[in-house]
Amino acid sequence: MIKFQGSDQYVATPDLMLAVNAAVTLTRPLLIKGEPGTGKTMLAEEVASALKMPLLQWHIKSTTKAQQGLYEYDAVSRLRDSQLAGVEDSARVRDIHNYIVKGVLWQAFTADQPVALLIDEIDKADIEFPNDLLREIDRMEFYVYETRELVRARHRPVVFITSNNEKELPDAFLRRCFFHYIKFPEADTMRAIVDVHFPGLKQELLAAALKTFYDIRNLPGLKKKPSTSELLDWLKLLVAEDIPLAALHSKDDQVAIPPLVGALLKNEQDVTLFEKLVFMQRHHR
Ligand SMILES: Nc1ncnc2c1ncn2[C@@H]1O[C@H](COP(=O)(O)OP(=O)(O)OP(=O)(O)O)[C@@H](O)[C@H]1O
Numbered sequence: 001m002i003k004f005q006g007s008d009q010y011v012a013t014p015d016l017m018l019a020v021n022a023a024v025t026l027t028r029p030l031l032i033k034g035e036p037g038t039g040k041t042m043l044a045e046e047v048a049s050a051l052k053m054p055l056l057q058w059h060i061k062s063t064t065k066a067q068q069g070l071y072e073y074d075a076v077s078r079l080r081d082s083q084l085a086g087v088e089d090s091a092r093v094r095d096i097h098n099y100i101v102k103g104v105l106w107q108a109f110t111a112d113q114p115v116a117l118l119i120d121e122i123d124k125a126d127i128e129f130p131n132d133l134l135r136e137i138d139r140m141e142f143y144v145y146e147t148r149e150l151v152r153a154r155h156r157p158v159v160f161i162t163s164n165n166e167k168e169l170p171d172a173f174l175r176r177c178f179f180h181y182i183k184f185p186e187a188d189t190m191r192a193i194v195d196v197h198f199p200g201l202k203q204e205l206l207a208a209a210l211k212t213f214y215d216i217r218n219l220p221g222l223k224k225k226p227s228t229s230e231l232l233d234w235l236k237l238l239v240a241e242d243i244p245l246a247a248l249h250s251k252d253d254q255v256a257i258p259p260l261v262g263a264l265l266k267n268e269q270d271v272t273l274f275e276k277l278v279f280m281q282r283h284h285r
């Protein structure tokens with residue numbers, strides 16, 4: 001098995017690589033938590049491509065049910081077809097297999113080659129959702145009652161599960177996973193991440209932008225801390241708008257509000273808080 005070592009597009013810290021390889025070795029799902037925008041979803045994509053596996057993605061919403069990942073029986077289509085069917089179609093209508101819609105897990109279980117499976121944002125669903133998948137994740141099989149068949153995984157998929165911590169996950173579910181929390185990147189890691197997205201960015205601009213970014217993140221009482229992806233957005237704008245370095249640098253006699261701060265701060269309270277801080281700094285000089 002190839003070990004995951006990060007990629008050209010994705011910066012993985014040593015502890016993250018260790019976690020990925022541990023989950024693969026244990027053949028347990030890797031449960032990844034971390035602030036929004038810390039690369040949880042992208043990790044699954046990158047590992048899949050590093051291991052040369054197709055990635056099947058299941059994005060969870062508040063209305064998603066576990067059963068949808070297995071299969072759904074499309075009774076409505078069957079009823080409609082039965083009403084409209086001519087003689088030649090009636091055989092089709094009679095065969096219930098034609099109305100079983102395979103879900104992502106079914107596809108993952110029956111794929112010709114080992115695949116990676118991403119169950120993204122599991123905490124969006126109701127609390128029954130993870131419990132309803134215990135057996136499938138454990139035994140890698142499920143039963144289709146309508147057709148009386150057992151679907152069993154030909155190859156155990158490499159499973160990634162992400163959560164933003166909106167809900168606690170049940171203990172029985174946690175027991176079956178390998179857990180990793182993606183810590184918010186430190187400045188060095190962040191520099192490496194930025195370098196992946198903007199190779200050759202001017203070092204002074206990057207240093208000034210990172211300082212502003214971490215200053216904002218460290219503001220006490222901030223409602224929403226800006227994330228990696230927001231920093232990347234902001235840098236993209238700074239580059240595109242050709243913002244001069246001076247606009248970011250706080251000169252000795254003036255501290256200015258950085259341009260395009262709307263890329264980083266997403267609500268008016270946070271902007272006010274930040275403006276207050278800048279104002280105070282200016283007057284304490
Ligand atoms: N380690 C990293 N290396 C390279 N790019 C990264 C990294 N972490 C985050 N990014 C950038 O941040 C963006 C957001 O990442 P991603 O969508 O995977 O975050 P997430 O943790 O799934 O966020 P959310 O919880 O909001 O879904 C990526 O598209 C990528 O551009």
Ligand SMILES: [Mg+2]
Pocket residue numbers: 040041042120162
């Ligand atoms: Mg995500």
